[in-house]
Amino acid sequence: MASHLLPKPTPQHSTATAGGMAEAGHARPRGLLRWLTTTNHKEIGTLYLLFSLTMFFIGGIFALVVRAELFQPGLQLVQPEFFNQMTTMHGLIMVFGAIMPAFVGLANWMVPLQIGAPDMALPRLNNFSFWLLPIGFTLLLSTLLMPGGGPNFGWTFYAPLSTIYAPPSTTFFILSIHIAGISSILGAINIIATILNLRAPGMRLMDMPLFVWTWLITAFLLIAVMPVLAGVVTMMLMDINFGTSFFNAAGGGDPVLFQHLFWFFGHPEVYIMILPAFGIVSAIIPTFARKRLFGYPSMVYATAAIALLSFLVWAHHMFLVGLPLVAEIFFMYTTMLIAVPTGVKIFNWIATLYRGSITFDPPMLFALAFVVQFTIGGFSGLMLAIAPADFQYHDTYFVVAHFHYVLVPGALFAILAGAYYWLPKWTGHYPNVKLSQWHFWLSVVGVNLTFFPMHFSGLAGMPRRIPDYALQFADFNMVSTLGSFMFGFSQLVFVLVVIKCVRGGEKAPAKAWEGAEDLEWSVPSPAPLHTFETPPTFKHQSH
Amino acid sequence: MRTSFVWVVGLIIALVAPLAMANPWNMPRGVTDVSGEIFSLHMIIFWICVAIVVVVFGVMFYALFRFRRSKGAEAANFHENTTVEVLWTVIPMLILIAMAVPATATLKQMYDVSDAELDVMITGQQWRWRYEYLGEDVAFTSNLSTPRTQISGEEAKGENYLLEVDEPLVLPVNRKVRFLLTSDDVIHSWWVPDLAVKQDAIPGFVNENWVRINEPGIYRGQCAELCGIDHGFMPIVVEAMEEEAFDTWMEERKAAAEQEAMGVGREWEFAELMERGESVYGSICASCHQAEGQGAPPTFPALAGNQALLDEPERHISTVIDGVSGAAMPAFRNTLNAVEIAAVITYERNAWGNETGDSMQPSEIAERIADQGE
Amino acid sequence: MGLWKVVKSVLAAFLGVQKEGRRREDFESGKPANFIIVGVIMTLMLVVLVAAVATLAAR
Numbered sequence A: 001m002a003s004h005l006l007p008k009p010t011p012q013h014s015t016a017t018a019g020g021m022a023e024a025g026h027a028r029p030r031g032l033l034r035w036l037t038t039t040n041h042k043e044i045g046t047l048y049l050l051f052s053l054t055m056f057f058i059g060g061i062f063a064l065v066v067r068a069e070l071f072q073p074g075l076q077l078v079q080p081e082f083f084n085q086m087t088t089m090h091g092l093i094m095v096f097g098a099i100m101p102a103f104v105g106l107a108n109w110m111v112p113l114q115i116g117a118p119d120m121a122l123p124r125l126n127n128f129s130f131w132l133l134p135i136g137f138t139l140l141l142s143t144l145l146m147p148g149g150g151p152n153f154g155w156t157f158y159a160p161l162s163t164i165y166a167p168p169s170t171t172f173f174i175l176s177i178h179i180a181g182i183s184s185i186l187g188a189i190n191i192i193a194t195i196l197n198l199r200a201p202g203m204r205l206m207d208m209p210l211f212v213w214t215w216l217i218t219a220f221l222l223i224a225v226m227p228v229l230a231g232v233v234t235m236m237l238m239d240i241n242f243g244t245s246f247f248n249a250a251g252g253g254d255p256v257l258f259q260h261l262f263w264f265f266g267h268p269e270v271y272i273m274i275l276p277a278f279g280i281v282s283a284i285i286p287t288f289a290r291k292r293l294f295g296y297p298s299m300v301y302a303t304a305a306i307a308l309l310s311f312l313v314w315a316h317h318m319f320l321v322g323l324p325l326v327a328e329i330f331f332m333y334t335t336m337l338i339a340v341p342t343g344v345k346i347f348n349w350i351a352t353l354y355r356g357s358i359t360f361d362p363p364m365l366f367a368l369a370f371v372v373q374f375t376i377g378g379f380s381g382l383m384l385a386i387a388p389a390d391f392q393y394h395d396t397y398f399v400v401a402h403f404h405y406v407l408v409p410g411a412l413f414a415i416l417a418g419a420y421y422w423l424p425k426w427t428g429h430y431p432n433v434k435l436s437q438w439h440f441w442l443s444v445v446g447v448n449l450t451f452f453p454m455h456f457s458g459l460a461g462m463p464r465r466i467p468d469y470a471l472q473f474a475d476f477n478m479v480s481t482l483g484s485f486m487f488g489f490s491q492l493v494f495v496l497v498v499i500k501c502v503r504g505g506e507k508a509p510a511k512a513w514e515g516a517e518d519l520e521w522s523v524p525s526p527a528p529l530h531t532f533e534t535p536p537t538f539k540h541q542s543h
Numbered sequence B: 001m002r003t004s005f006v007w008v009v010g011l012i013i014a015l016v017a018p019l020a021m022a023n024p025w026n027m028p029r030g031v032t033d034v035s036g037e038i039f040s041l042h043m044i045i046f047w048i049c050v051a052i053v054v055v056v057f058g059v060m061f062y063a064l065f066r067f068r069r070s071k072g073a074e075a076a077n078f079h080e081n082t083t084v085e086v087l088w089t090v091i092p093m094l095i096l097i098a099m100a101v102p103a104t105a106t107l108k109q110m111y112d113v114s115d116a117e118l119d120v121m122i123t124g125q126q127w128r129w130r131y132e133y134l135g136e137d138v139a140f141t142s143n144l145s146t147p148r149t150q151i152s153g154e155e156a157k158g159e160n161y162l163l164e165v166d167e168p169l170v171l172p173v174n175r176k177v178r179f180l181l182t183s184d185d186v187i188h189s190w191w192v193p194d195l196a197v198k199q200d201a202i203p204g205f206v207n208e209n210w211v212r213i214n215e216p217g218i219y220r221g222q223c224a225e226l227c228g229i230d231h232g233f234m235p236i237v238v239e240a241m242e243e244e245a246f247d248t249w250m251e252e253r254k255a256a257a258e259q260e261a262m263g264v265g266r267e268w269e270f271a272e273l274m275e276r277g278e279s280v281y282g283s284i285c286a287s288c289h290q291a292e293g294q295g296a297p298p299t300f301p302a303l304a305g306n307q308a309l310l311d312e313p314e315r316h317i318s319t320v321i322d323g324v325s326g327a328a329m330p331a332f333r334n335t336l337n338a339v340e341i342a343a344v345i346t347y348e349r350n351a352w353g354n355e356t357g358d359s360m361q362p363s364e365i366a367e368r369i370a371d372q373g374e
Numbered sequence C: 001m002g003l004w005k006v007v008k009s010v011l012a013a014f015l016g017v018q019k020e021g022r023r024r025e026d027f028e029s030g031k032p033a034n035f036i037i038v039g040v041i042m043t044l045m046l047v048v049l050v051a052a053v054a055t056l057a058a059r
Helices: A031-037 A041-069 A080-115 A123-145 A170-197 A210-241 A255-272 A275-289 A296-309 A325-353 A362-385 A387-393 A397-427 A433-459 A471-503 B002-021 B033-066 B082-111 B148-152 B243-263 B270-289 B307-311 B313-322 B338-348 B362-373 C003-015 C020-029 C032-058
Strands: B118-125 B128-133 B138-142 B169-172 B177-183 B188-192 B197-201 B207-211 B217-223 B235-241
Touching: A031 A041, A041 A080, A041 A123, A041 A397, A041 A471, A080 A123, A080 A170, A080 A210, A080 A275, A080 A397, A123 A170, A170 A210, A210 A255, A210 A275, A210 A296, A255 A296, A275 A296, A275 A325, A275 A362, A275 A397, A296 A325, A296 C003, A296 C032, A325 A362, A325 A387, A325 B033, A325 B082, A325 C032, A362 A387, A362 A397, A362 A433, A362 B033, A387 A433, A387 B033, A387 B082, A387 B197, A397 A433, A397 A471, A433 A471, B033 B082, B082 C032, B118 B169, B118 B188, B118 B197, B128 B270, B138 B243, B169 B243, B177 B188, B177 B197, B188 B235, B197 B207, B235 B243, B270 B338, B307 B313, B313 B338, B313 B362, B338 B362, C003 C032
Parallel strands: B118 B177, B169 B235
Antiparallel strands: B118 B128, B128 B138, B177 B207, B188 B197, B188 B217, B217 B235
16 A cells, blocks of 8 residues: 555664564565565554544545435435444444454554564564454455445444344354454453563563553453454354354344343454543653653553453443343442543643643644543543443443543544654654644534534433434534544644654654653654664663 | 634634523423433533633633734743643542532432322334333333424425324322333333433333423424344333323223224224225334335345235244344334234235235134233 | 552552552552452452452341
8 A cells, every 4th residue: 555655764773683673684675565574563453553544534535425325314315224233334444443453553653662662572472463354354344335325323332232232244244243352352462461571671561652551451351352342243143154042032032141241352342442542641641741650650640440341331231121120220330430540640641741842743632622522521421320321321422422522632632742752753754733733623623513512412312323314403413513524634733743743844853842752753764664673771760 | 813813702602602591402301300410510611611611711812812823922831730630630530529419319319119090011113112001900011203304305394393293191180100111122212301310212122211290391303323224113101190190091992902802802904904004004004014015125025025924824823922132123012902913914915016915814813822822 | 568568559559549659669660460359369368358348238
């Protein structure tokens, strides 16, 4: 794909070949083969990021189809059947194809650089886990062209809508989820192995940057829950093709069991998509406030606490399935508890800003917007935790607003912040400031125009996942649609920024940001293909 | 930077201000005691959030404004303060406990389904609701009544576009009504915001909820759980009547049901069956098999020109009565009465070019169902 | 280091608040296995505790 976009690897700055570096010293294949066979963490990181960007635009187009249909009441552009495929595919692509691979891509690039490792611990596995993704997602997207259409049961694919009542392509959907799941598990194993084994001499766990910490914890979450997802889709596969009745009530099965299994995966999954974002923001805010992160140990402990609690809250997605009263109360309390460590993080960031020396460079703009908007998503989450009120909120646009605030101006803005932060390291050039600011402000206005009115339409009674709606919701939907197109198209500005940044621009020194302290800023910009072939000695710096 | 700041503040005001002035933007207070309590919980937690937002973002924006390097701010060097950290852990804890207490009380009330004066079984079906007044022999299905021409835009949309049905659920005010919810196919969710009742209808499960309506009126809602193509087109309308009016209505419905039961025994004319069959097909079958019987393969097979079906009347009958196990076709044994089943089978075997000339008598169907029951 | 100290550190982790000095001590003199075992046990205790409170509240 667009290989002209990629930074030209600069010649190796060292002739020493570290043991275990598969390709060092060999003549490397050129062109496509180079990208197919690469075992270099930076190249694989770039592949992940480009893949995720592509998926982001594909999922975004699906979202715009949905929003265009919802621009006004009535069915204008698409039929309900295709509409359901679009909502489903939008969710699946964004969760598994855009957000997760983007974080894995950032981890691939930055974890070895931040801990002073020469590469990922398992480079060939790294290559394999990336190339599984294009295969899995091509398969997933191809279902749209199959007879009966693609998945149309929502990204949560509740049985029996996703089994007995599903289109024939569902078996392919299951296979693609398996492939994406294997990719995630292998990626997680690799990240854990790298962090635990390849830290620079002298760097203890508690010296690691928070991005590394949050990824370490995220990787354990991935290993814990992706097999549950694999299990649940395999049970679906059996129900569909082999006559079992795990989720078929007529055969003695239990449709609610599906939801328990799905959300036991699904809730930690939510944190998989947000913990690395916390890590990125915890790197950026101290850099541009020129002040150490407030409460570093608290941040680490809070991350661990969130990860543990995330296994105890899954049934808050199921307050309406008829759980016993005790279970409702239990899950309401645990869900409210998880707000505490999350709040601690936000307070820590704000305390970091306090009495700093703040500049508003592009990464900082996105990081600050993350803090504000993620908090808004957190507050609606707190409201949703109140079980009796959830009887009104559940399955409405209020929920849609909530999780989009957490994921778009939350996780996605953190990814963008990370991209702006590390682009100088990746390309050797600073991103264009004017364009970055345009991108930022258009995105902020667009994202809030899109998702803020959804709070209102949800409270006023608009259910999720409907292709057409009653007249009283018309104004909110019109605003949301206008905002979504504004947000969607303003992401093209980001592509422009990246292209310009790869091509040229203001040269960045090794330490591209004045306040940046971590190890990645000790290697030249752009980072040469091989770094830290002789391990750096880690000075006990401030954390 | 100053202009950016103004932008952000302006944006927040522009987005939040309308909340304060317009009620239809908010959750309805509703017409039951429980819905009122939920509304209060919602508003309390909302204002708590607003208060925290003001404090937290207040500090944040103050810091962003005050400690700009462009204004010569020098970075301090502090990075922990146990007192502050304990405070911002303990205070949220206390707020959460304060919220949990009333929330738990309301939840317990919502779960108390005892002492109901009327039981209504609500069954979700793709894509309609079936209501059965238990112990009263009154049952009917409730379908979307908005014409397709309004949806496609050929006709102007009416006031209650997509929120209107052919037969609303009729309930008395001031009586505790227990709902028993289940589904014949996929998971649906029965939701009427003004009653603050939303409960999943799950195949193989019977969920409970209850309501005591304080004011007569018409309350509208929708299915809240994605249930397939027409998920957006299965609304709920509840008509809450004064108790006397409700009792009268119930007597009339019972008499009509008896009348219908007597119809099973007599011989039906072909034209009569076709007429009744067309209306049953339109309200029950057409949502999947489509208006002209063309179906939506592969999930919903065509009926027009379906030779396998037309060659074997026996199979046609058993498909309608018993459904198809492992597929989307539900059993209509309990949903439709014998007259309706006979009529719709007759209609399907003679409409859209299916000219078999076959006609079913309600008595045959009734016998068959009775045989199965033994 | 003593059991009580480990328990206190894990409690601090639950709240998400910890002092730099204590943290340093944990990482210099504590064994990871101790923290993990105590952490898991205390998580289970938290589950039991919340479940007990929920059962009481549901009465």
